[in-house]
Amino acid sequence: MDNVILEMIDITKEFPGVVALDHVNLVVKDNEIHALVGENGAGKSTLMNVLSGVYPHGTYTGSIVFQGEECEFHNIKDSERKGIAIIHQELALVPYLSIAENMFLGNERARGGVINWQETRARTSELLARVGLHENPDTLIKDIGVGKQQLVEIAKALAKEVKLLILDEPTAALNEAESAHLLDIIRELKRRGVPCIIISHKLNEVEQVADSITILRDGATIETLVKDVDEMSEDRIIKGMVGREIKDRWPARESEIGDVYFSVENWCAFDPIDEDKQVIKNVSLHVRKGEVVGIAGLMGAGRTELAMSMFGKAYGRKITGTMKKDGKPVEFKTIQHAIRHGVAYLTEDRKTAGLILINDIRENISMASLGKLSKRFVINRNREIQVAEEYRAKLNIKTPSISQLAGNLSGGNQQKVCLSRWIFADPDVLILDEPTRGIDVGAKYEIYTIINKLAAAGKAVIIISSELPEVLGISDRVYVMNQGRIVGELSKQEASQESVMRCIMQSSREG
Amino acid sequence: MEGTQLTNRNRKIQFNARQYGMGIALIAIMILFQILTKGVLLKPLNVSNLIMQNSYVLVLAIGMLLCILTGNIDLSVGSIAAFIGATSGVFIMDFKMDPVLVLVLSVVIGGVIGAWQGFWISYVRIPAFIVTLAGQLIFRGLTMAILNGQTKAPFPDIYTVVSAGFVPDVLTDLLGPISLFGKQLNLLTLAFGILVSVLYIISELRKRAEMRRYNFAVLSPAMLAVKVTLMVVGINLFTFWLNDYKGIPTVLVLLGVLIMIYSFVTSRTTIGRHIYAFGGNEKAARLSGINTKRVFFWVYVNMGVLSAVAGIVFAGRLNAATPKAGVNFELDAIASCYIGGASASGGIGTVFGAIVGGLIMGVLNNGMSIMGISVDWQQAIKGFVLLMAVAFDVLSKKKK
Numbered sequence: 082m083d084n085v086i087l088e089m090i091d092i093t094k095e096f097p098g099v100v101a102l103d104h105v106n107l108v109v110k111d112n113e114i115h116a117l118v119g120e121n122g123a124g125k126s127t128l129m130n131v132l133s134g135v136y137p138h139g140t141y142t143g144s145i146v147f148q149g150e151e152c153e154f155h156n157i158k159d160s161e162r163k164g165i166a167i168i169h170q171e172l173a174l175v176p177y178l179s180i181a182e183n184m185f186l187g188n189e190r191a192r193g194g195v196i197n198w199q200e201t202r203a204r205t206s207e208l209l210a211r212v213g214l215h216e217n218p219d220t221l222i223k224d225i226g227v228g229k230q231q232l233v234e235i236a237k238a239l240a241k242e243v244k245l246l247i248l249d250e251p252t253a254a255l256n257e258a259e260s261a262h263l264l265d266i267i268r269e270l271k272r273r274g275v276p277c278i279i280i281s282h283k284l285n286e287v288e289q290v291a292d293s294i295t296i297l298r299d300g301a302t303i304e305t306l307v308k309d310v311d312e313m314s315e316d317r318i319i320k321g322m323v324g325r326e327i328k329d330r331w332p333a334r335e336s337e338i339g340d341v342y343f344s345v346e347n348w349c350a351f352d353p354i355d356e357d358k359q360v361i362k363n364v365s366l367h368v369r370k371g372e373v374v375g376i377a378g379l380m381g382a383g384r385t386e387l388a389m390s391m392f393g394k395a396y397g398r399k400i401t402g403t404m405k406k407d408g409k410p411v412e413f414k415t416i417q418h419a420i421r422h423g424v425a426y427l428t429e430d431r432k433t434a435g436l437i438l439i440n441d442i443r444e445n446i447s448m449a450s451l452g453k454l455s456k457r458f459v460i461n462r463n464r465e466i467q468v469a470e471e472y473r474a475k476l477n478i479k480t481p482s483i484s485q486l487a488g489n490l491s492g493g494n495q496q497k498v499c500l501s502r503w504i505f506a507d508p509d510v511l512i513l514d515e516p517t518r519g520i521d522v523g524a525k526y527e528i529y530t531i532i533n534k535l536a537a538a539g540k541a542v543i544i545i546s547s548e549l550p551e552v553l554g555i556s557d558r559v560y561v562m563n564q565g566r567i568v569g570e571l572s573k574q575e576a577s578q579e580s581v582m583r584c585i586m587q588s589s590r591e592g
Numbered sequence: 593m594e595g596t597q598l599t600n601r602n603r604k605i606q607f608n609a610r611q612y613g614m615g616i617a618l619i620a621i622m623i624l625f626q627i628l629t630k631g632v633l634l635k636p637l638n639v640s641n642l643i644m645q646n647s648y649v650l651v652l653a654i655g656m657l658l659c660i661l662t663g664n665i666d667l668s669v670g671s672i673a674a675f676i677g678a679t680s681g682v683f684i685m686d687f688k689m690d691p692v693l694v695l696v697l698s699v700v701i702g703g704v705i706g707a708w709q710g711f712w713i714s715y716v717r718i719p720a721f722i723v724t725l726a727g728q729l730i731f732r733g734l735t736m737a738i739l740n741g742q743t744k745a746p747f748p749d750i751y752t753v754v755s756a757g758f759v760p761d762v763l764t765d766l767l768g769p770i771s772l773f774g775k776q777l778n779l780l781t782l783a784f785g786i787l788v789s790v791l792y793i794i795s796e797l798r799k800r801a802e803m804r805r806y807n808f809a810v811l812s813p814a815m816l817a818v819k820v821t822l823m824v825v826g827i828n829l830f831t832f833w834l835n836d837y838k839g840i841p842t843v844l845v846l847l848g849v850l851i852m853i854y855s856f857v858t859s860r861t862t863i864g865r866h867i868y869a870f871g872g873n874e875k876a877a878r879l880s881g882i883n884t885k886r887v888f889f890w891v892y893v894n895m896g897v898l899s900a901v902a903g904i905v906f907a908g909r910l911n912a913a914t915p916k917a918g919v920n921f922e923l924d925a926i927a928s929c930y931i932g933g934a935s936a937s938g939g940i941g942t943v944f945g946a947i948v949g950g951l952i953m954g955v956l957n958n959g960m961s962i963m964g965i966s967v968d969w970q971q972a973i974k975g976f977v978l979l980m981a982v983a984f985d986v987l988s989k990k991k992k
Binding site for chain 2: 447
């Protein structure tokens with residue numbers, strides 16, 4: 082075992098009332114990509130926080146051996162000095178500073194406090210090349226996409242001579258092409274002697290890229306699978322994560338599809354800031370009663386913009402086109418108007434645009450339907466509590482109490498709170514934007530079940546998702562969107578990963 | 593019905609630990625100064641004084657709380673209060689207008705000023721800090737221009753009654769004087785205490801019945817009795833205390849009504865919920881169908897109105913309109929909210945907390961004045977208390 086770079090032995094970490102990690106063991110070799118998987122709340126992040134010194138030595142029991150040396154990290158600086166770099170889901174870059182400035186932030190190429198800009202730029206270009214990013218070092222971070230920002234973060238870690246790279250959900254916000262590129266970079270780094278721990282919910286990626294996989298469940302190590310020794314299929318991983326086999330990742334649904342209920346034709350919208358930039362171009366689509374329609378496409382295809390422009394012009398300006406609901410033409414001037422007419426939009430990013438994290442579950446659920454719960458402006462609090470309890474039971478929101486703050490819930494439960502809000506608003510048309518982003522397999526399944534129930538109740542459901550298998554798995558019909566246009570419409574039978582990608586490729590070539 | 597058992601567990605009386613803590617801090621500070629001032633602080637005369645001295649800052653603190661709930665502040669309230677004082681002075685003393693009409697007009701002007709600022713803040717999206725900083729300069733300047741740098745006095749009686757007068761004891765006039773321990777009682781004041789107690793008991797019982805109807809757990813009868821008794825004793829002790837001087841200050845009635853209305857609006861109505869939602873996450877609020885612009889606008893209109901009320905009370909208390917009226921009132925109002933547990937980033941805070949925060953500042957001021965500590969030191973100590981109160985809050989949150 083001479084090539085082991087990291088050994089975490091018997092780590093136990095307790096928070097008041099909960100054991101977050103229960104004698105966890107993790108062994109990482111210096112020539113591998115090691116995936117850490119588990120449902121939300123399984124202890125992955127806690128384990129990485131112990132490793133990086135966020136939870137200082139002494140607040141946990143067990144030992145960390147890094148490069149053959151027992152380590153006691155008291156803060157993040159300590160672990161960084163040893164060469165452990167962690168890149169969080171929320172990137173730690175300053176948007177209004179350039180790539181070069183971000184690259185050496187806190188680690189400036191300077192003598193006596195005066196920065197050597199020539200060296201900074203030169204070194205930045207070098208590091209960017211190593212991660213396959215061809216950008217001018219003077220470009221501001223805000224002007225490059227999330228995928229590239231992720232690469233900058235990795236380059237930044239390389240600048241600090243990283244020995245072990247930890248990536249927390251690196252591809253959660255990336256599209257397929259960006260993800261593939263990122264995974265290539267990680268493989269390349271491994272070849273050059275930088276091993277990596279990757280935390281991911283995207284099991285297909287884990288399957289592709291990992292040399293070994295450690296599975297955590299409920300704060301305990303369940304098993305470690307090693308490439309070429311154990312089976313490493315998605316199903317195998319899921320079995321380890323949830324402790325049982327999930328036979329069907331997409332719960333079956335008896336579709337009872339009715340008449341066309343909601344449609345837009347020749348829908349156009351322009352960028353709210355840049356008036357001349359057309360974001361949505363002549364989109365026509367429709368959804369029937371009881372039907373689940375998926376909108377597939379790459380990140381930046383304009384799907385969220387389309388959804389929001391239909392939702393009471395929440396996005397865009399100079400919006401034109403006709404919208405029909407239940408056979409009658411309608412125009413929603415405001416979001417209130419759209420909601421009153423039975424349209425609901427579940428936001429893409431639940432933390433920044435969906436929930437009020439400092440409010441409790443009850444207030445988050447009632448938010449869009451306060452009119453229903455009040456008489457002459459006065460809220461009936463008791464009824465509100467009743468409603469919140471009802472939805473907690475119905476959607477299986479796992480929480481000790483409805484007075485729990487939304488910010489303290491796991492991703493899956495947060496999403497259920499958002500869904501509760503809109504189901505309680507009782508819409509006829511639901512637009513769900515990335516309904517399962519960043520949530521674990523078990524909770525995903527529950528959310529699919531909820532979607533099925535909504536369709537069975539005769540609602541018209543539109544699903545936007547960047548995870549192709551998900552769109553294909555739950556939709557009755559799929560629209561493919563690219564560069565602000567609908568470039569394909571596929572029935573359930575026609576829709577496959579290949580056919581969707583073919584639509585996108587073809588339109589890109591023509592466009 | 594399903595979930596009832598769980599419901600019962602959840603519907604416990606929820607206490608905001610922070611506010612509870614601030615209430616205790618207020619009592620502790622009162623006891624401290626009661627000792628340091630050798631019993632002067634809580635003398636009935638001084639209690640009346642304390643209420644009147646702080647009334648205008650408390651009125652401002654109520655409005656400021658709403659601004660702070662949206663995650664902003666209003667720096668212009670002191671200048672607006674002064675401006676209202678000045679215009680009232682000119683209307684009454686120079687134009688000989690009817691005082692009651694001027695009172696109404698003042699509140700309207702306050703609302704218009706609030707709408708002016710609200711327009712820039714909410715619809716043009718200029719940061720509130722900048723708009724109200726501009727307002728502070730604009731209305732201070734206009735005040736000085738209107739008054740020509742001079743003081744105008746005196747105001748008619750109606751003004752002084754509002755801010756420095758007492759509710760006349762009509763009950764004694766009706767029933768004749770009644771004495772206890774050789775002292776004549778202010779019957780109206782005592783009757784008022786009893787009335788408030790009765791209303792309180794009724795509201796508690798109604799709340800209980802309502803919760804029963806929804807199958808929620810309620811306090812045990814013994815606990816309820818303890819709670820109600822404590823409150824009733826507290827209320828009546830307070831009115832009995834006031835009775836010993838001149839009875840109920842008029843401004844206390846005004847304050848009480850404002851506190852009740854705003855507590856109710858913030859905690860029980862959709863309007864209040866919209867304000868909290870706005871401060872908690874504006875984008876989420878907007879996408880849930882809340883008209884965020886309108887909420888933001890009206891919060892500042894409201895602040896303008898309450899600034900006018902504070903301006904009237906202050907003018908009445910000084911019995912004059914002066915160019916220097918209301919200087920630094922905004923800072924006292926903001927400090928009251930923060931001491932009372934409001935969060936600078938918005939979405940957290942209560943009217944009750946803001947009032948407790950204002951009273952802490954008021955007791956500090958008053959107590960130190962009685963002790964003969966100079967104003968410069970008072971200011972330094974108040975600043976330190978503000979910092980410590982918020983630091984305590986931040987640190988206690990971290991511990992959790």
